[in-house]
Each structure stands twice: as structure tokens, then as C-alpha cells.
Amino acid sequence: MMFKIPVENIIERIKQEKGLSDTEINQMIEKKIEQLSGLVSREGAAHIVANELGVKLFEPVEGRIQIKNVLVGMRKVEVAGKVLQLGTVREFETPDGKQGKVGSLMIGDESDVIRVVLWGSIADKLNEISEGDLIKIENGYVRERNGRKEIHLSDKGNIIINPSDIEIGEVKLPTPEQKKIIELNEGDLNVEIVGTIIQVFDPTFYEVCPVCGKRIKKVEENEGEGFKCNKHGLFKEPSFAYVLNIFVDDGSDIIRCVLFRENATALIGEDVMSYKDGSFDDVKMRLIGTQVKLRGRVVKNLLFDRLEFIVNEVEKKDLSTAEESIAEEEKVE
Known part of the structure; x- marks a missing residue:
């Protein structure tokens, strides 16, 4: 089986083993593509060049790899x-x-x-x-x-x-990829969108385990009373968490964005739990028209056959502030 190795990784391996420059290796790859009348991809040509130079691109591995x-x-x-x-x-x-x-x-x-x-x-x-x-x-x-x-x-x-023999050092997330909403794909894991909130729904509150915070459900009558966590057992009284749904428009398209717990609180600027038994209408009116920068991942809602954006981080900028900044720039000009 041929493993898919990025061309830049192949070039780096050839450089390390043969001491050739990027320019020399790229020239060899282009020459190989020309020799094969363009009937090979750049990646395939790089594999052939490495093989001709005697560079082994893949060593069989056993055990854990990075x-x-x-x-x-x-x-x-x-x-x-x-x-x-x-x-x-x-x-x-x-x-x-x-x-x-x-x-x-x-x-x-x-x-x-x-x-x-x-x-x-x-x-x-x-x-x-x-x-x-x-x-x-x-x-x-x-x-x-x-x-x-x-x-x-x-x-x-x-x-x-949580195996006892594993230690992981600092994990650095890559810089989020900036995309227009229309460019989003199911499975995008670390992307950033910027747009304007055009619709806000009432928050949904649900029961969670008081220990781990995972969602729990009321047990059947034959199992006892209260709520059950698969990890921590039965609880008579659950804790509560919440989720907030909004629609964001960036000019290219519109997408439903889902904000759980701290991200919902970050968006509205106060604890969402305070609205559990009260009206959320004033908050909805205040949020509509707000410009936001959202980072997160893209999933597909099968029920509605649409993409949705699960928010991991929120930055907001009030529209009036943006308009004031534009006005100031125009004055300077």
C-alpha cells in the first residue's frame, strides 16, 4: 500500500538524506512530470524521485507514534x-x-x-x-x-x-482557518467565521451530572428515583447546563451557531442561568445586529440536513462601535 505523504515532507526527507536544495529537488520533480507527459501527480513524481535517489520514505513502525x-x-x-x-x-x-x-x-x-x-x-x-x-x-x-x-x-x-503510562506535554492548537460561511465543510475542526447575529433563540436548559457535568436523564421507575450518570451513579437533584442557538450572516450565507455554557455566557456578558425562569426577550433584542468572531467546528444536523457551527470561542463587537470606527476613519480621510 502506498501511504499518502505530503510533497513537502518528501522534499524534506530527500534534503536530509541527500543534501540537495529545495530548488534542485523541485526541478527533479518537474522534470519527472514532464518525462511522464503529465500523467502523474506532483506527489507521485516526488515518490518516484525519492525512490530513484534511494530515499526510503516510510519505515515500518510498531507501537505508539506521534x-x-x-x-x-x-x-x-x-x-x-x-x-x-x-x-x-x-x-x-x-x-x-x-x-x-x-x-x-x-x-x-x-x-x-x-x-x-x-x-x-x-x-x-x-x-x-x-x-x-x-x-x-x-x-x-x-x-x-x-x-x-x-x-x-x-x-x-x-x-x-487516562492510561497510567501516558504523559502528554503542551498541546498547541493550530491557528484557526478563516472561512466564509459558504466555504464551510462538514468536519472542519478549527475554523473562524466573522458575521452579524440576525436571530437569537431562547436558551435551552438541561440536566447534567453535578460531578462531571455530562448530560443525564431521569431514571426509569424500576431503577430508583432521580437522575443517573453513567460514570457517577444516581443523583436526586441534578445540576443544570444550557445551550444557546443563534443565526449568523456573513454576506456569503447564513448558519446556525450553537453555544454551550461558558460560550453562551461570554456572548451575552452575564450568567445565562439567571434567565432559567425569566424572559430572555431583552437579551435577544440586544444581541441582534451584533458583529461576532466565532471559532469552532462544523457538524451536520441530519434531522434538518444542514451544517451547523459548534462554537468554542467567542469575540463580539457591538455594531454601533464598528460604525463609530468607520466614521472616525472617514473623518481622517
Whole structure:
């Protein structure tokens, strides 16, 4: 199997082993493309050049590897990382009528970050994982989606939560990719959009575990009374969390944005819990017309067949302030 290695990585490997310059290597790649009448990609030509120079691009590996060394096409992959973002488990039906489950999360180590997609019963592991946990992934396989690497895990794979033999240093998120709403794709993990709030909904409040903060549901009568957390057991009285939905328009398109807990509070500038039993109308009126910069990830809402933006970070700028700044600039001109 040929692993998909970025051209810049191939060039770097050739430089290290053969002492050639970027210019020399690129000339060799272009010459190879010309020799093959353009019937080879730049990546394929780079592979051929490396082979002709005797440069081995891939060494078989055993055991855990850093995320930056994960390549599309790899199987039986073992990595470890810190959980940076958690998705939810959703169920679906295959064309032949079978029921399936899928969920995802983002992990990172000192070298890079990557999306991990869980299929089948192993997707239920998401209910046991919290952001900030360390996890080890075993027997994964690597695919490409929208130009990005992803580790996929089926029921043949394994996840170990907070293993005692794993330590992860500082994880640095890459700079968010700035996009127009119309350019967003399902699976985008670290993107930034800027737009204007055009619609705000009442916040939704829901029960969560007082210990871990995960969503919990009322137990059936035969199980006792109260609410049950899969990790921490029964509670007579739950804690509450909340989610706020808004629509944002950036001129290219409109998208529904979902803000959980602290991000909802950051947007409105006060604790959303204070509106649990009161009217939210004044806040909605105040927010409409506000310009915001949002960072987060893109998911697909299957029920409505649309993309939605899960917000991880909020910056807001009042529209009147923006207009004042423009007016001042015009005066200077």
C-alpha cells in the first residue's frame, strides 16, 4: 500500500538524506512530470524521485507514534493524546436497513492535532470521556476527509482512558482557518467565521451530572428515583447546563451557531442561568445586529440536513462601535 505523504515532507526527507536544495529537488520533480507527459501527480513524481535517489520514505513502525507521523492509508495505528473537543453520538440507518452509530472527538499531542471518528458500539465510549482526559487509541486506521487526516476506529479498535503510562506535554492548537460561511465543510475542526447575529433563540436548559457535568436523564421507575450518570451513579437533584442557538450572516450565507455554557455566557456578558425562569426577550433584542468572531467546528444536523457551527470561542463587537470606527476613519480621510 502506498501511504499518502505530503510533497513537502518528501522534499524534506530527500534534503536530509541527500543534501540537495529545495530548488534542485523541485526541478527533479518537474522534470519527472514532464518525462511522464503529465500523467502523474506532483506527489507521485516526488515518490518516484525519492525512490530513484534511494530515499526510503516510510519505515515500518510498531507501537505508539506521534500524531504528526500519522499517514493516510495506515492501519493498526496506535496514538495517544489529550482530548480537546468532544462530539456527540448519533445513530443512523444504512441503505440496507441496518442501524449504526458514529461519534467523533479531537485529540492532540505535542506534535499535532487530529480528528478521531468512532464507529459502532465503540462510539458509546464518548459518554465516558471528558475534555482534558488523556486517551490511547489502538488498532485505528487512517483516512482522508476534505483534505485532512482522520483516525477511524471500529469495534475492532480500542480506547484506553487516562492510561497510567501516558504523559502528554503542551498541546498547541493550530491557528484557526478563516472561512466564509459558504466555504464551510462538514468536519472542519478549527475554523473562524466573522458575521452579524440576525436571530437569537431562547436558551435551552438541561440536566447534567453535578460531578462531571455530562448530560443525564431521569431514571426509569424500576431503577430508583432521580437522575443517573453513567460514570457517577444516581443523583436526586441534578445540576443544570444550557445551550444557546443563534443565526449568523456573513454576506456569503447564513448558519446556525450553537453555544454551550461558558460560550453562551461570554456572548451575552452575564450568567445565562439567571434567565432559567425569566424572559430572555431583552437579551435577544440586544444581541441582534451584533458583529461576532466565532471559532469552532462544523457538524451536520441530519434531522434538518444542514451544517451547523459548534462554537468554542467567542469575540463580539457591538455594531454601533464598528460604525463609530468607520466614521472616525472617514473623518481622517
